[in-house]
């Protein structure tokens with residue numbers, strides 16, 4: 001059997017450690033995400049979902065425990081190596097698109113590829129293909145401000161997938177959209193994810209969307225439970 005796309009084991013995290021305001025957020029997280037598996041992460045506000053996604057995606061470090069991405073243990077690796085793995089192997093999507101306002105939709109998808117060492121022409125072709133897959137080829141030259149909220153979020157999905165990562169981490173990717181747009185944009189995300197065989201952990205409060213994923217987990221009192 002192939003290695004899981006993401007393995008979290010014994011993850012613990014507190015803020016203000018050892019200080020009077022210490023908050024213990026994660027208290028022994030265990031999670032294995034198989035290749036191609038799409039998991040819904042459900043959590044009440046403040047439960048630590050963003051903290052968990054940031055640790056899984058190597059944007060933050062745990063106080064204890066192990067993170068392995070595609071079978072590679074990330075603990076003890078130098079920051080430069082962690083950054084390289086994050087750039088190449090992990091895609092992020094947030095509730096707000098965070099696209100660069102002064103660049104076009106296409107350029108927003110090209111830039112992470114250039115940062116990853118992809119030649120400009122190849123990056124351009126990939127960006128156009130991704131935009132085409134979410135129905136936005138005609139909007140390639142538009143800046144984010146000239147796109148609707150749903151369109152902006154689709155571009156953000158393309159950007160997350162620009163470097164063909166094995167793992168997508170999404171923090172309420174449709175949480176900022178009205179219900180109808182949210183459904184359509186979620187469809188686009190699932191098509192992209194399923195079409196690429198990507199593994200994903202998608203945080204959502206929406207149980208209808210959660211029901212469409214392979215497995216559902218809840219973050220509760222610092223641990224993950226199946227629901």
Ligand SMILES: Nc1ncnc2c1ncn2[C@@H]1O[C@H](COP(=O)(O)OP(=O)(O)OP(=O)(O)O)[C@@H](O)[C@H]1O
Nearest residue numbers: 015016023025043044045046047048049050051052
């Ligand atoms: N830098 C920090 N310093 C101190 N406490 C923090 C810090 N970041 C987060 N926290 C606290 O840790 C807990 C978890 O925060 P986190 O942002 O991970 O929650 P969340 O589940 O993503 O919440 P939401 O859904 O509301 O965004 C919260 O109680 C928060 O106040």
